[in-house]
Structures are given as C-alpha cells and as structure tokens.
Amino acid sequence: xxxxxxxxxxxxxxxxxxxxxxxxxxxxxxxxxxxxxxxxxxxxxxxxxxxxxxxxxxxxxxxxxxxxxxxxxxxxxxxxxxxxxxxxxxxxxxxxxxxxxxxxxxxxxxxxxxxxxxxxxxxxxxxxxxxxxxxxxxxxxxxxxxxxxxxxxxxxxxxxxxxxxxxxxxxxxxxxxxxxxxxxxxxxxxxxxxxxxxxxxxxxxxxxxxxxxxxxxxxxxxxxxxxxxxxxxxxxxxxxxxxxxxxxxxxxxxxxxxxxxxxxxxxxxxxxxxxxxxxxxxxxxxxxxxxxxxxxxxxxxxxxxxxxxxxxxxxxxxxxxxxxxxxxxxxxxxxxxxxxxxxxxxxxxxxxxxxxxxxxxxxxxxxxxxxxxxxxxxxxxxxxxxxxxxxxxxxxxxxxxxxxxxxxxxxxxxxxxxxxxxxxxxxxxxxxxxxxxxxxxxxxxxxxxxxxxxxxxxxxxxxxxx
Numbered sequence: 001x002x003x004x005x006x007x008x009x010x011x012x013x014x015x016x017x018x019x020x021x022x023x024x025x026x027x028x029x030x031x032x033x034x035x036x037x038x039x040x041x042x043x044x045x046x047x048x049x050x051x052x053x054x055x056x057x058x059x060x061x062x063x064x065x066x067x068x069x070x071x072x073x074x075x076x077x078x079x080x081x082x083x084x085x086x087x088x089x090x091x092x093x094x095x096x097x098x099x100x101x102x103x104x105x106x107x108x109x110x111x112x113x114x115x116x117x118x119x120x121x122x123x124x125x126x127x128x129x130x131x132x133x134x135x136x137x138x139x140x141x142x143x144x145x146x147x148x149x150x151x152x153x154x155x156x157x158x159x160x161x162x163x164x165x166x167x168x169x170x171x172x173x174x175x176x177x178x179x180x181x182x183x184x185x186x187x188x189x190x191x192x193x194x195x196x197x198x199x200x201x202x203x204x205x206x207x208x209x210x211x212x213x214x215x216x217x218x219x220x221x222x223x224x225x226x227x228x229x230x231x232x233x234x235x236x237x238x239x240x241x242x243x244x245x246x247x248x249x250x251x252x253x254x255x256x257x258x259x260x261x262x263x264x265x266x267x268x269x270x271x272x273x274x275x276x277x278x279x280x281x282x283x284x285x286x287x288x289x290x291x292x293x294x295x296x297x298x299x300x301x302x303x304x305x306x307x308x309x310x311x312x313x314x315x316x317x318x319x320x321x322x323x324x325x326x327x328x329x330x331x332x333x334x335x336x337x338x339x340x341x342x343x344x345x346x347x348x349x350x351x352x353x354x355x356x357x358x359x360x361x362x363x364x365x366x367x368x369x370x371x372x373x374x375x376x377x378x379x380x381x382x383x384x385x386x387x388x389x390x391x392x393x394x395x396x397x398x399x400x401x402x403x404x405x406x407x408x409x410x411x412x413x414x415x416x417x418x419x420x421x422x423x424x425x426x427x428x429x430x431x432x433x434x435x436x437x438x439x440x441x442x443x444x445x446x447x448x449x450x451x452x453x454x455x456x457x458x459x460x461x462x463x464x465x466x
Contacts, residue, residue, distance in 0.1 A: 001029045001112065004038035006063070008056050009046025011196050011232070012167075013079055015149040017044045020078075020105045021138030027109040031138060035066055040074045040112065042100075047081035047166065049334035056081045064095040074115050076100060076108075080166050084338075086124040102167060103127050106135075127153060127168030131207060134177035139188055144446025145383070145427055146190045147232075150178050150216070151197035156235070158262075159273045159340035160305065160333065163198055170199065172207045179219050186225035191446055192383060193220065194230045194426065201238035211238055214246040221250045227448060228383070228423055232258045236284050237276045248292045254423040257288065258298040264319035265312035268305055273340070278319070285323055296424035298327035303360060304353030305333045306344040313356050320363055326371055327430050328364045330357050365458050372431070372456035379466040382420040382433045382451045384443050418443065420451075422461075435463040 003024055007017040020042070021031045035041050041063045045056035060077055067073040076098045082089065083101035090099055097115045100108070101124025114121050132152045139146070153168040154161070182193060195217075197203060204212035213231075220229055229252050236259050247253050263269050264278050288295050301316065320328065332353040335342050417436045425431045435451045443449060455462035 001040060002032045002038045003029050003040045003042060004032050004035040005042045005044065006035070006059065007044045008059060009044075009048070009052060009080065011147045011194065012149055012152075012198075013044050013046060015137070015147060015196075016079070016102065016105060018137035018139065019135040020044075020108055022136040023105065024108060024112075025138060026136075029109075029112075035063065039072065040076060041067065042076040042078055045077060045079040045081035047079070047084045048162065049331070049336065051334075053081060060093065060096065064093070067095065074098075074112075076111070076115075078102075078105070083124045083166050084162065086122050090120075090122045098122065099124065101125060127171070129169070130171065132171045132173040134173060134181060139185075142445055143185060143188050143190050145192040145194070145385075146185045146188075147194040147196050148178060148181050148185070149173070149196050150200070151203050154198040155202065156199060156275070157273055159271065159344075160302065160336070162336045162339055165338055167198065170202055170206055172204050174207060175204070175212070175216055175219065178216060179223070182220050182223055182226065186223050189446065190226060191448065192228040192230065192427075193226050194232060195220075196232045199233060199235050199238075200231055201234045201243070211240070214240070214242045217243075217246050217250065217253060221252045226252060228252060228254050230254045230256060230423075230426060232426065234259050236261060236281050239284050239288070241287070244287060244291050247295075255292055255294050256296045256298065256424050256426070258426070259284075261299045262302045263305065263308075263312075263316055265308070265315045268308055268312050268316075271307055271341075271344075272302075272305065278315075282323075296326035297323075298329075298426070298430065299325050300329045300331065301360065302331050302333050303356040304348040304350075306341055306348065307346040308333075308348060308356075313359075317359060317363065320360060320367075324367050324371065325364070326368075326424065327426075328360075328367075329429070330360045330364075332357050368431075369456070369458045372458070372461055375453045375461060376456055377453065379450050379452045380422050380433070380463075381448050382422055382435065382463070383448050384418050384420040384445050385427065385432075386419040387417070387443065387445060418449075420449070431459050431461065433461045433463055435465065437465040441465070 005017050005021055007013050025031060032038050043059050043063055046052035063075055067075045074097045077096050078100040079102060082099040086099050086101060098111055098121040103125050104123045111121050151170060151172045153170045154164050155170040201211060201213055234257055261281055262272060266277050269276060420433050422433060433451055437443060450466040451463040452466040453461050453463045
C-alpha cells in the first residue's frame with residue numbers, strides 16, 4: 001500500500017511522522033511523496049494555537065477534496081489536533097476515515113486494516129506513564145541535519161499552554177537509547193544533531209532523580225561524525241552552572257541556545273505561572289554571556305497576555321532593547337480552550353496585541369541588522385542547506401523576510417549559489433548565509449564551508465567562500 005505522510009507543526013511532529021514511516025515500511029507499505037500517487041494520505045497536524053489549527057484544517061480539507069476525486073483513497077488525520085479534538089472532528093468531518101491521537105502511531109498497521117475493512121476509527125488515548133520509548137525512524141535521503149526527541153510532554157503547567165493536556169506529563173527517553181539513536185544518525189551521515197523536548201533542561205528528572213542534560217551532552221559529544229549539537233527549548237530556571245560549563249568546554253556544542261522566556265514583567269510571569277522572575281532571567285543571560293562570549297541566544301515572547309498593561313509591555317520592550325537578543329520571535333497571545341489563561345478577565349484586544357507585536361519586531365529588526373553587520377569581514381563555518389538556486393529578489397525575500405530591494409546588487413549576477421547557516425542559526429527559523437564558492441568547487445547540502453561575510457541585512461548574511 002502506498003502512503004503519503006504530510007507533517008505540519010514542530011520538530012516533534014516531524015519525529016512522530018518519521019517513526020510512523022519506519023513502522024509502516026516494516027509492514028511492507030511504501031511511503032511516497034506525492035499524495036496523488038498514494039492509496040492513503042496521512043496528515044499529521046498541529047493544534048497548539050489558532051493559526052496552527054487553521055493551517056491543519058485547511059490541509060485536511062484540501063486532502064479530503066483529493067480523496068473525493070478518487071474514492072479509492074483513504075484519509076487519516078493524526079497528531080495534536082486529533083488528540084485535542086477527536087470527538088468534535090469525528091462528528092464534523094465524516095470524509096476523514098480515521099483520527100489518530102499522538103499516542104497511537106504504533107497501531108497504524110492495524111488501523112489500516114480496519115479502515116480498509118470499512119470501519120471508521122477514532123483513537124486518542126492518554127499517554128503512558130513510563131519512559132519515552134525508542135522507535136526506529138524513516139530518515140530522509142540526506143540526513144545531514146537531524147533532531148532527536150529526548151523527552152515527551154511537560155510538567156510546567158504554564159497558564160497559557162495546552163501542551164500537557166495534549167502530550168501528557170514529562171517522560172524522558174533513557175540515556176542509552178538517546179545515545180543509540182545519535183550513533184545511528186551519525187552513521188547515516190548526520191552532521192548537525194538537534195536535541196528537542198518541550199522542556200529540554202528537565203531531561204532525566206523522572207528517570208534519574210536529577211537534571212542530567214549536561215551528562216547526556218558529554219556522551220553525545222564523543223560520537224564520531226557529529227559536528228554540531230544544538231539545543232532547543234531550554235527553560236531558564238534549569239540552565240545551571242554545570243550546563244553552561246559543558247556548553248563552554250565542548251567544541252561540538254553550538255554556541256547557541258533557545259530559551260523561551262515569554263515575558264520580562266514579574267506580574268505577567270507570575271500570572272503565566274512561570275517559575276522565574278525578571279532578575280533570575282537577567283542573571284542567567286549574564287552568566288551565559290560571561291562564560292561563552294560568542295553565545296547567540298534565541299528566545300520567544302508572548303504579547304497581549306491577559307492583564308498585560310502598557311507598563312508591563314514597556315518593561316518587556318526595554319528588556320529586549322537592553323539584552324539585544326540575537327534571535328527573537330514574538331507571538332500574539334492565543335486564547336486556548338482548556339487553559340487557565342483562557343478563563344482570565346482582562347483579555348487584550350486584537351489591535352493592541354498587533355501593535356505590541358509590531359513594536360517588538362521592529363525593535364528586533366534593527367538589533368538583528370546591527371548584530372549582523374558586526375560579522376562583516378569574519379570567516380565563519382557555514383553548513384549548506386540549499387544548492388544552486390536561481391533566486392530572484394522576491395524569492396530571497398520569501399526566505400529571509402528582508403526587503404527584496406536590498407538584494408538588487410546580488411540577483412541575476414551569479415553571486416547567489418548556496419544558502420546555509422552558521423552554528424548560531426537553527427534550520428527553518430533563524431538567519432541564512434547566502435554565499436558563492438570558487439567556480440571549480442561544487443558542494444552539496446550538509447557540507448560545512450568556511451565563508452567570509454561581505455554584507456549583512458536584517459536577517460541574512462552574504463558571503464563568499466573563504
């Protein structure tokens with residue numbers, strides 16, 4: 001049977017889809033890229049915030065139309081949206097043959113048999129309480145950059161977040177299984193390994209009684225073939241001196257850390273049920289920068305949270321201006337059913353949320369440009385993501401978010417040949433480096449090349465092979 005798997009949302013969903021692909025292949029099914037060619041289409045959805053839910057619903061409806069034009073096809077919807085709204089979706093979308101929650105991927109071979117027997121299936125159990133199990137994954141053709149989900153779920157209980165109700169409580173994968181998977185990825189050609197979890201710094205507390213991320217990092221650093229190790233979603237209150245020391249001492253660990261801070265006003269942080277304060281956050285930022293001078297800190301913020309006053313917002317704005325984060329994303333607060341914050345009074349009007357988001361992003365754009373200009377003249381290792389594309393200025397704009405006119409002197413001149421990233425940039429979400437190599441050299445995705453930076457824009461760098 002030919003199965004097309006489409007993945008929306010975060011890297012954790014990608015992980016789940018890859019596990020589903022490997023399992024289905026083990027049962028002699030074939031994974032195909034083209035939904036037109038498939039007997040079964042599976043849409044792995046995101047259900048975190050309103051925009052993600054809308055994108056998921058749109059994709060389901062598009063695939064349902066495809067199925068309607070070919071009544072031999074079956075349509076499966078999996079992931080967070082299914083887990084969260086399985087009853088409502090089953091009633092409202094009769095064109096879907098099966099809704100599968102986030103804890104049901106191991107049952108997919110049996111589910112396929114059921115739906116081809118004429119049954120409609122909806123399954124979305126709660127997560128098991130035990131450790132996160134290791135499962136094989138179907139790897140891409142060139143797995144030069146890969147992630148490992150080292151834990152599932154979350155225990156933090158933030159007032160705005162629905163993830164614990166979707167993904168369950170925090171469960172670590174045993175350390176030996178993480179190392180086993182990392183070794184397997186390295187043998188397959190992985191050069192950049194990204195460790196992910198809902199709260200990476202909580203890793204191991206449930207299994208070992210302590211936060212053992214530093215110990216895990218040191219084990220992974222010993223694996224041959226892996227060049228860069230990146231950490232995503234590290235909660236500030238568990239960025240310990242030991243973790244900072246390991247980051248500073250281990251050459252393979254990228255001088256990059258993702259810390260979802262969400263806010264800088266103590267009153268908002270308390271309302272969010274974040275277990276930290278502005279002073280604690282500042283202390284951690286200062287400690288990271290003191291021990292690792294070239295550390296690049298990525299963070300995400302929420303504006304328009306219920307009860308956020310103009311004073312609270314001004315405090316957040318000043319905090320961003322002071323700390324000059326290297327990478328920063330901003331979300332408008334999304335009122336999610338089932339969360340504590342959804343029931344709060346003093347919900348903020350959409351136009352106020354929009355104004356506050358624009359103000360932070362405009363501030364960050366200037367900071368990013370100034371930070372990027374400081375790299376002009378430096379030679380920096382760059383991992384290649386895309387090769388030999390003929391970009392128009394408009395095409396570059398879609399990738400970078402930078403004013404397309406800034407690229408007029410590079411487009412249609414043979415200057416743009418490769419798109420890559422430094423160790424300071426995560427794939428898909430951070431800055432790019434656009435560069436050329438000598439004409440007699442040809443590189444492929446995953447190659448790491450030293451690039452001299454010759455120009456800088458708001459969110460991208462331009463260079464040439466050093």
